[in-house]
Amino acid sequence: MKSEISGKILFIAYYYPPMGTVGFLRNYFISKCFSKIFEKIFIISIKNITIPARDNIPVDFAVIYRVFHFDYRNLMNLISYRKSYLRKSINTGSSSRIVKFFRRMIDSFPLNTMVGEGGFFYIINGTIKALRLLKKNHITHLYSSYRPIADHIIAFNLKLFYPNIRWIADFRDLPVDYYRKNTFLPGFQTWFIKLLISKANEVITVSEGLNSVLNKIKPESKVIRNGVFKLYETEKNQDKDHFVISYTGSLYPEFQKPVALFKTVKSLIDNDKISKMDFKLIYAGKDSAVWNKWVVEYRLQDISHDLGELTLFESVSTQTSSSLLLLLSWSNKDHKGILTGKLFEYLATGNPILVLINGERDEEIERIVEKSKSGVVFYNDNSESLEKTIMSYYNKWKKNVIIKTEPNPKLEKLLSWDNVSEQLKKLI
Numbered sequence: 015m016k017s018e019i020s021g022k023i024l025f026i027a028y029y030y031p032p033m034g035t036v037g038f039l040r041n042y043f044i045s046k047c048f049s050k051i052f053e054k055i056f057i058i059s060i061k062n063i064t065i066p067a068r069d070n071i072p073v074d075f076a077v078i079y080r081v082f083h084f085d086y087r088n089l090m091n092l093i094s095y096r097k098s099y100l101r102k103s104i105n106t107g108s109s110s111r112i113v114k115f116f117r118r119m120i121d122s123f124p125l126n127t128m129v130g131e132g133g134f135f136y137i138i139n140g141t142i143k144a145l146r147l148l149k150k151n152h153i154t155h156l157y158s159s160y161r162p163i164a165d166h167i168i169a170f171n172l173k174l175f176y177p178n179i180r181w182i183a184d185f186r187d188l189p190v191d192y193y194r195k196n197t198f199l200p201g202f203q204t205w206f207i208k209l210l211i212s213k214a215n216e217v218i219t220v221s222e223g224l225n226s227v228l229n230k231i232k233p234e235s236k237v238i239r240n241g242v243f244k245l246y247e248t249e250k251n252q253d254k255d256h257f258v259i260s261y262t263g264s265l266y267p268e269f270q271k272p273v274a275l276f277k278t279v280k281s282l283i284d285n286d287k288i289s290k291m292d293f294k295l296i297y298a299g300k301d302s303a304v305w306n307k308w309v310v311e312y313r314l315q316d317i318s319h320d321l322g323e324l325t326l327f328e329s330v331s332t333q334t335s336s337s338l339l340l341l342l343s344w345s346n347k348d349h350k351g352i353l354t355g356k357l358f359e360y361l362a363t364g365n366p367i368l369v370l371i372n373g374e375r376d377e378e379i380e381r382i383v384e385k386s387k388s389g390v391v392f393y394n395d396n397s398e399s400l401e402k403t404i405m406s407y408y409n410k411w412k413k414n415v416i417i418k419t420e421p422n423p424k425l426e427k428l429l430s431w432d433n434v435s436e437q438l439k440k441l442i
Contacts, residue, residue, distance in 0.1 A: 155442065
């Protein structure tokens, strides 16, 4: 396929291709968009991957260079933490003070540049490799995406040597989140991020909510939402023997609250409005300890099924076979529009999405989910309407009605990767 411009782009991505998680699919699909726009695409990523790389995703449209890295994951492996309490706690989202301290520490400058994701060796080796590529191939554009911050640091280094190269810096999440308190000395960390992306020609993020925060750091930052993540075609149909509500992905118990849902389901069972023999709550992900704690708290062990960590393909198959897809999010006056990659993965299935937000009203999520008729958005204080919605879907299922959302051509066009490509071209 002929490229649309005669330039070349260097794509810096610690996680590439996506490995067992939806969080990094944005990089993959944007790189596919770039492969149609540019004459050639080069990608720098890591070798000796220390997290499960179980999804075989073909990348035949780019030239990938993998460089040596050493970060906290390698360090924990070396000192035999793989089966330790600390390692288990980090992977299960434990709320212990030690784990919180550790996570905040490796997400804060300067430690995030030393042993955070990628680490010092990745930054140095990635910069050296990139400089050689830039010199040899006359590359015109750069693209990097947080997370991790190491990718942006490499791009910053390259701008020092090649100030005329055009750099697009992407933020899938906020590196300094005052609500989640994910770093030490947040004011200092914000100053560092501001300095880092000061040389970026374009800064983009995934939602209006995140952009309202990012815009204070980099004026004129822009929103380029994800397209729908349709990576796999699955033949598995909805479970006819069980009404299934499933959640696939990570859990953040300090911010996500399933209170309304679990209370409602428990009440429906206790009042014989639904039968626990044909009702399932499914969880798939690394945070089984968090999920099971909630399940025990609301005495729903009989209907809960924990599938553990799945590949992306297995995760999509689970979503496809479900009646309703649960999305847990949070919102406050300073931080809204948390449009996770999971939302766009759910949208690809065509199954209804049950969004439960802990906190204030989030109009941006409501616009995407409700106005597109892709699902319903609830908050933890409207259990009554949640009960009516679940019963409505459940009664349809009892009548053997396939529960699907109505196709929305306008939404499909808006949330297509072709639309993302058009927006990216304007930045270039």
